[in-house]
Amino acid sequence: MLSDANFVYFLLMAGMWVSATGTYIPGTGVAEVLGIALIGGALYLMSLLAVNWLALLALVAGASLFFLLPLLKSEWEPLAIAGLAIQALASFFLFNDTAVSPLFIAVGVVLAFAYHRGILRSILQQQRELSSTQKDEFLVGARGRVMAAIEERGTVQVKGELWTARSRMRLEPGTEIVVTQQEGLELHVEKAKREQAN
DSSP states (O other): OTTOHHHHHHHHHHHHHHHHHHHHSOSSOHHHHHHHHHHHHHHHHHHTSOBOHHHHHHHHHHHHHHHHHHHHOGGGHHHHHHHHHHHHHHHTTSBSSSOOOHHHHHHHHHHHHHHIIIIIHHHHHHHHHSOHHHHHHHHTTOEEEEEEEEESEEEEEETTEEEEEEOSSOBOTTOEEEEEEEETTEEEEEEOOHHHHO
């Protein structure tokens, strides 16, 4: 079974969609770790088969476009369908000496579309409908840590998630910070005072 093209394909696609779920629902790290494990297992099994690596790259690119474009901008959602088409087409050429069942590919594409439209898109819409006031109340005052040095802009980790951040002063990696304001996906932070950091 481990050398069966359909099984390896299923493992790869499952890993990609679990990873996509982690992208849409960040914070816990469980989906991300599971996705990496599934993709890693699929790639290991692929290394034992005659794989068309260009088709694999096209498949990954297509699937990534399908779930990333709507995440980046809702207006790009119609373009994401092209990514799903690329994924389906590349799936037919994934292996050199065997083939993934066309029925398996078709079912995979339909399930991916249904999963995205029925679950991931509704999660994304709920997140977008959350008012900026609610978001501000959620993050303002939260403490975190600088991950990449802030010189005007940098990266911080707050509530288990990475955010782009601004600060009036340079902050080095590892510095404890507190969120003072949120503007969309960008946080304004300052160095946490000693009593805040404790």
